[in-house]
Amino acid sequence: MVMTDGRAVLRGRGTRDERVLDTVLRVEGLTKRYGRRVAVQGLALKLRRGEVLGLLGPNGAGKTTAIAMILGLVRPDAGTIEILGVDATRERERALRRVGAIIESPSFYPYLSGIDNLRVLALARGGVPERRFAEVLELVGLTGRERERVSSYSLGMRQRLAIAGALLHQPELLILDEPTNGLDPQGMAEIRQLILRLAAEGQTILLCSHLLYEVQQVCDRVVILSQGQVVAEGDVEELLAQRTRTALRVDDPPRAIELLSEVEWIERIEQEGDLLLLTMPSERQFELSALLHAHGIAVGELRVQSRTLEEFFLDVTGPSTTPGGRGVA
Incomplete structure (x- = not known):
C-alpha cells in the first residue's frame, strides 16, 4: 500500500510516451534463484491500463516470488520491472508510489475503529484529504460500519x-495476493463483486489467486506459471476457446476411436461411457461428421463442450497440482 505522487502522464509522439500511458506494468526476463533451485525463470508479462490480470500456478510455481520482486521485497537475479515507465529495480521508491498492494493476511489495530485504522495507514504514507476516507469506505461497502472496532469485523x-487502505492514495496499479483466502462463500462473493466494481471503474489489477472459478469471472487475461516458467498466457475467453472439446456419441465407439486416432487435427480422445470427448478445432465438426458417415458410423450426438479455466489449468500444469480438485495454491 503505497501512495501515488499524482503526476499526470500525457501521450506524446514518441514510443516511450505511448508505452508509459498504455502499459502499467512491464516485466521482462525476471529470474530468481535460491541456491540451485530456480524459483522464477525468465518471467515476462505486461499489464495494460484498466485490465485485470490473473497470475496463477500450483504450489511452488513462483507466484509469490514474482509478486515480491515486483514490490521490491525480493531482489531479482536478472530481468527488468517497469511500473508506468519507471524502472522499479533502479528507482524503487518512485515506482512504488503508484502501487497499492495486499500481501497475505492484512493486519490492523483490533481496538481501533475501521476509519481510525485507515487514518493510521494514511499518516504513515504522508496523509490524504479527509474526504478520501469516506470515498474508499463507500467503495468497499463499509459505510456505516467505519466507527466500529475492527475486532468486531468479520474476516470478509x-x-x-485492507483493500480500502490499499486504495487510499489512488494507486494506478493494485496488486491483490489471495484476497479471498480463508473467506466463507459470502465473503468470497463480496470480494469478487468489489474487484468487478473496481475493474468497471478502470482500476488496473494484478490478481494472484488459487480459486480458478473466481479468476475466470473477474480476469481479462491470465498468466499461468509452472516450475517458475510461463506455460500459458492470454485472454481468458480465447484460451478456453482453444481448449474446447467436442462431445461425440456414436453407435460404435471402439471403431470410431480407431478411425479418429489417425486424424491429425484431433489432439486427444477421451472416453466417458459411450461418450467420446475430442480435443480438436470446433470449426471442423462438419468434417468430423462427414468422416464418420463415410465409414458407416452413426452419430447420435455432436456438440461443443466448453471448458472451464480449472480444466485448462490442469491441462497445462498437470492433474496433481489441484488438491481437492477445486483450485491451486
Missing part, C-alpha cells in the same frame, strides 16, 4: 478494509 470485512 477486514479484507475489504
Whole structure:
C-alpha cells in the first residue's frame, strides 16, 4: 500500500510516451534463484491500463516470488520491472508510489475503529484529504460500519478494509495476493463483486489467486506459471476457446476411436461411457461428421463442450497440482 505522487502522464509522439500511458506494468526476463533451485525463470508479462490480470500456478510455481520482486521485497537475479515507465529495480521508491498492494493476511489495530485504522495507514504514507476516507469506505461497502472496532469485523470485512487502505492514495496499479483466502462463500462473493466494481471503474489489477472459478469471472487475461516458467498466457475467453472439446456419441465407439486416432487435427480422445470427448478445432465438426458417415458410423450426438479455466489449468500444469480438485495454491 503505497501512495501515488499524482503526476499526470500525457501521450506524446514518441514510443516511450505511448508505452508509459498504455502499459502499467512491464516485466521482462525476471529470474530468481535460491541456491540451485530456480524459483522464477525468465518471467515476462505486461499489464495494460484498466485490465485485470490473473497470475496463477500450483504450489511452488513462483507466484509469490514474482509478486515480491515486483514490490521490491525480493531482489531479482536478472530481468527488468517497469511500473508506468519507471524502472522499479533502479528507482524503487518512485515506482512504488503508484502501487497499492495486499500481501497475505492484512493486519490492523483490533481496538481501533475501521476509519481510525485507515487514518493510521494514511499518516504513515504522508496523509490524504479527509474526504478520501469516506470515498474508499463507500467503495468497499463499509459505510456505516467505519466507527466500529475492527475486532468486531468479520474476516470478509477486514479484507475489504485492507483493500480500502490499499486504495487510499489512488494507486494506478493494485496488486491483490489471495484476497479471498480463508473467506466463507459470502465473503468470497463480496470480494469478487468489489474487484468487478473496481475493474468497471478502470482500476488496473494484478490478481494472484488459487480459486480458478473466481479468476475466470473477474480476469481479462491470465498468466499461468509452472516450475517458475510461463506455460500459458492470454485472454481468458480465447484460451478456453482453444481448449474446447467436442462431445461425440456414436453407435460404435471402439471403431470410431480407431478411425479418429489417425486424424491429425484431433489432439486427444477421451472416453466417458459411450461418450467420446475430442480435443480438436470446433470449426471442423462438419468434417468430423462427414468422416464418420463415410465409414458407416452413426452419430447420435455432436456438440461443443466448453471448458472451464480449472480444466485448462490442469491441462497445462498437470492433474496433481489441484488438491481437492477445486483450485491451486
